[in-house]
Amino acid sequence: MNITEYADAEMMSIALVGRIASDLRTALSNRDRALLVVPGGETPGPIFDDLCGARVEWDRVDVLLSDERWRPEAHIRSNTRLVRERLLVDGAAAANYLPMYARTETPEEAVDELAAAIEPCLPISVMLLGMGEDMHTASLFRGADNFERALDRDAPILLPMRLDGEPEPRVTLAAHVLDGAMRKHLVITGDAKRKALEKARTMSPYDAPVAAVMDDLEVHWAP
Numbered sequence: 001m002n003i004t005e006y007a008d009a010e011m012m013s014i015a016l017v018g019r020i021a022s023d024l025r026t027a028l029s030n031r032d033r034a035l036l037v038v039p040g041g042e043t044p045g046p047i048f049d050d051l052c053g054a055r056v057e058w059d060r061v062d063v064l065l066s067d068e069r070w071r072p073e074a075h076i077r078s079n080t081r082l083v084r085e086r087l088l089v090d091g092a093a094a095a096n097y098l099p100m101y102a103r104t105e106t107p108e109e110a111v112d113e114l115a116a117a118i119e120p121c122l123p124i125s126v127m128l129l130g131m132g133e134d135m136h137t138a139s140l141f142r143g144a145d146n147f148e149r150a151l152d153r154d155a156p157i158l159l160p161m162r163l164d165g166e167p168e169p170r171v172t173l174a175a176h177v178l179d180g181a182m183r184k185h186l187v188i189t190g191d192a193k194r195k196a197l198e199k200a201r202t203m204s205p206y207d208a209p210v211a212a213v214m215d216d217l218e219v220h221w222a223p
């Protein structure tokens, strides 16, 4: 794991967008298509605002979320909504979006079909992840019903995930799928997440989920 510190979030966004765009161009020089995985939540919005205009052959890129909250796309908590509104615009509107939500009542009813569309696009070429102060990344939450299964080497690509206290069920890519990405970036802001990440360095993924993706991880941090 390597950490780059930036003066502020704007400087971080500029540099990170340059890195992701460059990683995508490298991936596209080796393969017909590239798979870009992005996080949801609050942190990536400003990065998406810049990334959508980056010089990339977007019509050769598949875009996929790291995880999703099981809410209709129009819902304020939908990660898909964030991606559609702030990433899949401008040049990036030409990218192919791989859905991580279907209009079924439960994720269990849809995960196999969603995973079947994702599988042919793997491995991940370029991945950007976020992290919570509780050290979760994607929707790998300690204490969630499928958490330990999601850390298994033979876990299905996509798993439903329920955590007491969370307002909706979720789906997440399995740890081995995330960890298999060819380029791995993590974006975090603030002292609390920085401290949590430092702590996670010495912990097992069973206690600190982000530790499951730390090999060759490039961390981008701003205050």
Ligand SMILES: O=C1O[C@H](COP(=O)(O)O)[C@@H](O)[C@H](O)[C@H]1O
Residues within 6 Å of the ligand: 039, 040, 041, 042, 043, 044, 066, 067, 068, 069, 079, 129, 130, 131, 132, 133, 137, 138, 139
């Ligand atoms: O719920 C989620 O949270 C994490 C962290 O979000 P942030 O706003 O604190 O950066 C995010 O990476 C994940 O994709 C999302 O579903």
